[in-house]
Amino acid sequence: xxxxxxxxxxxxxxxxxxxIFEKIGYGCPEIREDSRxxxxxxxxxxxxxxWAKPSDVAIYVERGAADIGIVGKDILLEYGPDVYELxxxxxxxxxxxxxxxxxxxxxxxxxxxxxxxxxxxARAYYExxxxxxxxxxxxxxxxxxxxxxxxxxxxxxxxxxxxxxxxDLEVYEEIVPISARLVANKAAYKFKSAEIERICxxxxxxxxx
Amino acid sequence: xxxxxxVLRGRELLELRLRSLYERYGYCKYRxxxxxxxxxxxxxxxxxxxxxxxxxxxxxxxLLALKPDITLSIVKGAGRDAAARVYYSENIxxxxxxxxxxxxxxxxxxxxxxRVDLYTxxxxxxxxxxxxxxxxxxxxMGISHLGLVTGLLDATELPAAEKEKLSLYIGSxxxxxxAALCAASGVGPALAEKICxxxxxxxxxxxxxxxxRGLVVNKSTESAVEELCALYxxxxxxxxxxRIRVDxxxxxxxxxxxxxxxxxxxxxxxxxxLSGGRYDNLLHxxxxxxxxxxxxxxxxxxxxxxxxxxxxxxxxxFLYPEDAPAAxxxxxxxxxxxEGRVYAALxxxxxxxxxxxxxYAAGEVQE
Numbered sequence: 399x400x401x402x403x404x405x406x407x408x409x410x411x412x413x414x415x416x417x418i419f420e421k422i423g424y425g426c427p428e429i430r431e432d433s434r435x436x437x438x439x440x441x442x443x444x445x446x447x448x449w450a451k452p453s454d455v456a457i458y459v460e461r462g463a464a465d466i467g468i469v470g471k472d473i474l475l476e477y478g479p480d481v482y483e484l485x486x487x488x489x490x491x492x493x494x495x496x497x498x499x500x501x502x503x504x505x506x507x508x509x510x511x512x513x514x515x516x517x518x519x520a521r522a523y524y525e526x527x528x529x530x531x532x533x534x535x536x537x538x539x540x541x542x543x544x545x546x547x548x549x550x551x552x553x554x555x556x557x558x559x560x561x562x563x564x565x566d567l568e569v570y571e572e573i574v575p576i577s578a579r580l581v582a583n584k585a586a587y588k589f590k591s592a593e594i595e596r597i598c599x600x601x602x603x604x605x606x607x
Numbered sequence: 608x609x610x611x612x613x614v615l616r617g618r619e620l621l622e623l624r625l626r627s628l629y630e631r632y633g634y635c636k637y638r639x640x641x642x643x644x645x646x647x648x649x650x651x652x653x654x655x656x657x658x659x660x661x662x663x664x665x666x667x668x669x670l671l672a673l674k675p676d677i678t679l680s681i682v683k684g685a686g687r688d689a690a691a692r693v694y695y696s697e698n699i700x701x702x703x704x705x706x707x708x709x710x711x712x713x714x715x716x717x718x719x720x721x722r723v724d725l726y727t728x729x730x731x732x733x734x735x736x737x738x739x740x741x742x743x744x745x746x747x748m749g750i751s752h753l754g755l756v757t758g759l760l761d762a763t764e765l766p767a768a769e770k771e772k773l774s775l776y777i778g779s780x781x782x783x784x785x786a787a788l789c790a791a792s793g794v795g796p797a798l799a800e801k802i803c804x805x806x807x808x809x810x811x812x813x814x815x816x817x818x819x820r821g822l823v824v825n826k827s828t829e830s831a832v833e834e835l836c837a838l839y840x841x842x843x844x845x846x847x848x849x850r851i852r853v854d855x856x857x858x859x860x861x862x863x864x865x866x867x868x869x870x871x872x873x874x875x876x877x878x879x880x881l882s883g884g885r886y887d888n889l890l891h892x893x894x895x896x897x898x899x900x901x902x903x904x905x906x907x908x909x910x911x912x913x914x915x916x917x918x919x920x921x922x923x924x925f926l927y928p929e930d931a932p933a934a935x936x937x938x939x940x941x942x943x944x945x946e947g948r949v950y951a952a953l954x955x956x957x958x959x960x961x962x963x964x965x966x967y968a969a970g971e972v973q974e
């Protein structure tokens with residue numbers, strides 16, 4: 399049996415995803431221990447896990463350092479890595495949305511100023527609707543942009559919407575639903591197809607429960 | 608031959624082997640200039656995977672490009688209904704995958720333009736498989752047939768933009784997105800299930816034969832399946848049965864490609880190292896008649912596997928004193944060079960690896 403390298407996104411989503419791997423028999427007890435180790439191996443079930451920054455998981459998988467990985471659809475849409483997207487895990491459900499000040503829709507007559515971390519998603523969305531936009535790429539605290547009149551709207555991930563509400567913002571339009579996906583490296587899928595298919599089938603079974 | 612192999616390293620050696628392979632099957636080397644008129648790429652923008660091209664104007668103001676692709680130039684040069692059986696090893700200039708930076712990359716490829724029948728297809732596929740084998744590692748080739756993909760997509764009767772999305776999802780084996788799109792746009796569940804199955808199918812031909820036949824919905828899909836099976840039979844008889852997989856994630860732009868498409872993988876390289884297919888549509892778009900089929904190997908992607916075992920920098924280190932007559936030294940070096948690679952120096956260089964040390968002293972060569 400060939401060893402499978404699995405990249406997990408650091409944080410809540412990754413921990414939830416690992417929980418499912420554990421349930422279907424690919425656990426690795428070490429991983430729960432508080433240690434400085436970076437790579438965790440369970441030779442018996444043939445898996446090796448490592449944690450990566452969520453936006454880097456796709457890169458590890460695309461470049462073959464990981465055979466499979468868990469990554470949010472937002473990252474896949476934004477970076478467009480050349481990987482297989484095998485499964486929608488339905489974890490970390492949220493939506494990519496356009497939002498702005500409550501009750502004040504921006505005039506369709508002007509170039510729309512959009513603050514976002516997801517430039518490519520925003521550009522593709524407004525291009526498809528023929529709307530001219532001015533992208534303001536920010537790396538965090540996007541919500542503040544319309545409050546300071548840096549932008550008219552924001553394009554960002556909305557989970558519960560409480561941050562928006564607290565800042566007197568509201569969702570104007572939903573762009574695309576987001577959830578965690580299982581991705582695989584295209585070459586790894588060829589050479590480790592039996593292992594990847596087995597894990598995929600087990601995950602599918604677990605999700606249908 | 609032995610002598611050449613001693614000097615050639617990794618990539619050069621592989622190129623030599625590939626060239627002799629292609630020559631044995633009647634393909635001629637095609638050599639071309641490094642520049643091409645930019646308009647060729649402008650007219651066929653979607654044929655190239657990336658639209659980033661290095662351009663410059665020549666001394667008469669004509670816009671030229673450093674070639675990002677070879678196939679287009681070969682088709683252009685092949686004439687209206689000319690036939691060409693050629694191979695090439697050329698440098699091309701394009702953005703590296705997953706990055707915006709332009710790179711000079713080496714590509715070795717083969718094109719068969721003219722009549723393409725089942726035998727020709729099997730010959731080109733076999734040469735592609737042999738090219739992968741020449742790398743000397745475990746290899747796998749995924750084969751798809753675009754007739755089956757377009758057949759199923761056309762059956763949905765969706766607008767072109769939606770079909771394009773579906774084809775992208777098939778390329779990333781994304782069955783959940785296919786199911787969602789089909790459900791949202793009113794494609795019947797039976798057909799939707801077939802398209803999901805198409806995306807999911809992966810395995811050797813004997814394993815997936817039934818699944819393949821299950822995908823037939825009309826004449827064009829039926830003949831595509833027949834063609835795939837016939838090709839499998841020929842390749843299996845030649846001993847490649849366990850190297851090829853049914854894999855419809857090998858999708859190419861449908862306005863240029865048609866018929867079989869394939870992609871090769873070599874163990875240890877995280878991306879495809881070979882890709883090819885039938886491109887009659889490209890020929891017709893460029894006003895040529897006939898049929899065409901070809902493939903290319905990405906030598907840069909292969910480079911990592913070709914790391915030749917570290918040879919010593921020289922076979923013989925030859926040290927001579929400062930007062931030795933130059934003519935004598937020259938004679939001695941000439942003599943030694945017949946035995947191996949000689950490195951002649953006054954003093955031993957630091958950190959140098961060699962097999963033998965020979966010293967010139969008192970008019971004589973000593974070990």
